[in-house]
Amino acid sequence: MNKVAASAHDAVSDIRDGASMAVGGFGLSGVPTVVIQALLERGVRDLHVVSNNCGAMDTGLAVLLAAGRIARVTGSYIGANKEFARRYLSGELEVELIPQGTLAERLRAGGAGIPAFYTPAGVGTQVAEGGLPWRYDGSGGIAVSSPAKEVRDFDGTPHVLEHGIRTDVALVRAARGDRHGNLVFSKSARNFNPLAAMAGRVTIAEVEELVEPGEIEPDAVHVPGIFVQRVVELTPGQAADKKIEKRTVTA
Structure with missing residues (x-):
């Protein structure tokens, strides 16, 4: 039952070219950046990504996109990602844009075994x-x-x-997780992460805090370990490395 991987690189070692991948996150919130970076360094290509958006500010999925590793995106939002827009309009990237709520329900349905x-x-x-x-x-x-x-x-x-959407792999980021794969997400990071975790046949979760089984109250679990196959424990530095998309001030 110990699902903790030796490293992020070890967790993604069997992901192959052409794999389909559900990825959690919304903008910069709850994005599994460490596992994505490990996937970039592994050199996997022609990925079919299912995610709300495709990274922002040169982080998250944006690093795979810039390296030309993504062949297709199923998502809801291009936003201010100029490289995403350029590759789409130039014909370098296939993009299926669907309503955001529909995307969420397609992931949830796939994970729940509902075909349509x-x-x-x-x-x-x-x-x-x-x-x-x-x-x-x-x-x-x-x-x-x-x-x-x-x-x-x-x-x-x-x-x-x-x-419903089912993918070969799912990548998510949680605030807390135990060795059995039970996950808890913090605030707005509980966006597409639980849905992506359900949709993956093999789900890899990077966790900011790893705890022992039993330390998470059952009623507090957002994603049960049955949906998670691998857990990556982040270092304190990795857990704290969170970019801010737009800084605002109030009077």
Whole structure:
């Protein structure tokens, strides 16, 4: 039951080219930066990433993106990531943009063993009707576009069929974790992390504080260890290394 890996590099040692990967985090909050860096140093390529966004401020998934290691992104937000936008528009990267709540539910459904579900989100748009550009051809044209999805009425309201997401690997970051893989997330870092952890067939969790089994109250567990296969204990320096996206002040 001791799921603690010797190092981040050891935890990602069997991730292969072309692997699909669910990654937790939202902006800079709750991003598994240490494990992502280990994956970059390992040289894995052609990754299919499922994440809300693709890194920011040259951290998180942005380091894999800049190195050309990501082939496809399923996400909700490009934002201020200029390299993400450039690669998408130039045809270097395939991108499936979907509503944020739908992305969250697709990850949760996949982890819960639910193959598909209906939602009203996206009805009457290209999300349901198809035609969203997944990949550009580098000359302004569309090389690959999204297909149309099934739409059905429930109680007089149309709903679009969405499929649950399962990935080869999931990478998450938790505030606390024990050797059995039970995880607790802090505040806004409890964003996509629990959902990503559920969706991965092999889930790797980097934890800022490693404790012994029994030290986390059962009612406080956000992700049970059944969903987690490997735990990476961060050093105090790694745990404290948290960038701030935008500094603001109040009068």
